[in-house]
Amino acid sequence: MSENIAAKEAVSKDDVDIAIIGGGLVGASLACALAPLIDRYRLRVAVIEAAPLSISKASISKASTSHELAYQPSFDARASAIAQGSRVHFERLGVWTRMAEQAEPIRCIHVSQRGSWGATRLEADELGVEALGYVLPNAWMGRVLHQRLAEMALEWHCPAKVDTIVPTAKGHRLTLSQGRTVEARLTVLADGGRSGLKERLGIASQARPYGQQAIIANLEVSRPHQEVAYERFTSQGPMALLPLSGNRMELVWTHRQGADEAIMNASDGDFLAWLQQAFGDRAGRFRRVGQRHRYPLSLVTAEEPVRPGLAVLGNAAHALHPVAGQGFNLALRGVMDLVTVLGESLALNRTLGGLDALSAFEARRARDRRNVIRFSDGLIRLFGIDQPLLAHARGAGLVGLNLVGPLRRTLARRAMGLER
Numbered sequence: 001m002s003e004n005i006a007a008k009e010a011v012s013k014d015d016v017d018i019a020i021i022g023g024g025l026v027g028a029s030l031a032c033a034l035a036p037l038i039d040r041y042r043l044r045v046a047v048i049e050a051a052p053l054s055i056s057k058a059s060i061s062k063a064s065t066s067h068e069l070a071y072q073p074s075f076d077a078r079a080s081a082i083a084q085g086s087r088v089h090f091e092r093l094g095v096w097t098r099m100a101e102q103a104e105p106i107r108c109i110h111v112s113q114r115g116s117w118g119a120t121r122l123e124a125d126e127l128g129v130e131a132l133g134y135v136l137p138n139a140w141m142g143r144v145l146h147q148r149l150a151e152m153a154l155e156w157h158c159p160a161k162v163d164t165i166v167p168t169a170k171g172h173r174l175t176l177s178q179g180r181t182v183e184a185r186l187t188v189l190a191d192g193g194r195s196g197l198k199e200r201l202g203i204a205s206q207a208r209p210y211g212q213q214a215i216i217a218n219l220e221v222s223r224p225h226q227e228v229a230y231e232r233f234t235s236q237g238p239m240a241l242l243p244l245s246g247n248r249m250e251l252v253w254t255h256r257q258g259a260d261e262a263i264m265n266a267s268d269g270d271f272l273a274w275l276q277q278a279f280g281d282r283a284g285r286f287r288r289v290g291q292r293h294r295y296p297l298s299l300v301t302a303e304e305p306v307r308p309g310l311a312v313l314g315n316a317a318h319a320l321h322p323v324a325g326q327g328f329n330l331a332l333r334g335v336m337d338l339v340t341v342l343g344e345s346l347a348l349n350r351t352l353g354g355l356d357a358l359s360a361f362e363a364r365r366a367r368d369r370r371n372v373i374r375f376s377d378g379l380i381r382l383f384g385i386d387q388p389l390l391a392h393a394r395g396a397g398l399v400g401l402n403l404v405g406p407l408r409r410t411l412a413r414r415a416m417g418l419e420r
Helices: 002-012 025-033 035-041 057-062 084-093 096-102 138-149 260-265 268-279 327-347 355-383 388-403 405-415
Strands: 013-021 045-048 079-083 104-106 108-113 119-123 133-137 155-157 162-168 171-176 181-189 205-221 228-233 238-243 248-256 286-289 293-302 310-312
Touching: 013 025, 013 171, 025 035, 025 045, 025 084, 025 138, 025 327, 035 327, 045 181, 079 084, 079 138, 079 327, 084 096, 084 133, 084 327, 096 133, 096 138, 104 238, 133 138, 205 260, 238 268, 248 260, 248 268, 268 286, 293 355, 310 355, 327 355
Parallel strands: 013 045, 013 181, 045 155, 108 228, 181 310
Antiparallel strands: 079 133, 104 133, 108 119, 162 171, 171 181, 205 248, 205 286, 205 293, 228 238, 238 248
């Protein structure tokens, strides 16, 4: 009897070097970035994802080319702004060529303030780059990343949830909903902070609600967007329009808490009319709106991004206001920095997941994170004060920024993720 129990425990227990909790954009990017270390050091890496995968090894093997894996973009597909610096990271991961098939470049960012004169334009040509950034459907990015992961030697637990996570002398023990146990030297929380694992580990977060809701929807406009992204500040909050394929743009429209209710419940015609009044005609006439989504906005930062044998990435580590579109770009830089530190540890034959290495990783991230938060949060505070004299001053500042090349180029490089 005891031998049977021991055999069953052996089958249901996995010892891995790295366990990634969350197979979304951040977790999948991390797994892709680990490919050289997996090959060089024969690492065992497990990815634990609660949602079923859209790509499997079987589907990859049946397709003679990646193009045979059909993809039908939806009008309502959510999208993300990818900075130029993130494109560089995706090129290093070997996935950018495929991602670029659905990427819409941003050649210009137009920044303005409603009801006030003054604007500034950030141009790709001025910086000598192909684009300031790109807009990609989230579903497409996930598909490309998972297609790459299906080709790698990874251990997938999907769909599966982590029921318990317990620190051990060698890392962490994860008990999965499937009944399996995973012993990991390094565990990475990349689950978006939705699972409650961070809280169960006693990792507190600082949260400051903005008192705003973000409404997100795709729009059809009456004329070509010419690859221009718009950032417009209003008394309700900032609004952004991002170029998508065809005559489509993604809208991110923030409202004060409570003021969003009427907008969400309005008919499509009323919604478009209110949007046109708030934004103006610079982008043309808004002719069609897709499904609307909304979520509350807060500035959230984890107080312990690292512990022995544990690292927290992505929205689990920090959630930002979408005004500057820096959330995922900040997370991707965290992914690449973590892989760099792990590579250094392995090269020196140091303990994977040791606190010294993870503290070095956090030191790399702290300055970048502070700068991005200061940048995005500062914009909200500056443009969130509804006073006529300050509005004129902000308008003059936008004009001045447009006239002073070095300042404008510095802002553009920050938006591109090329300056930390």
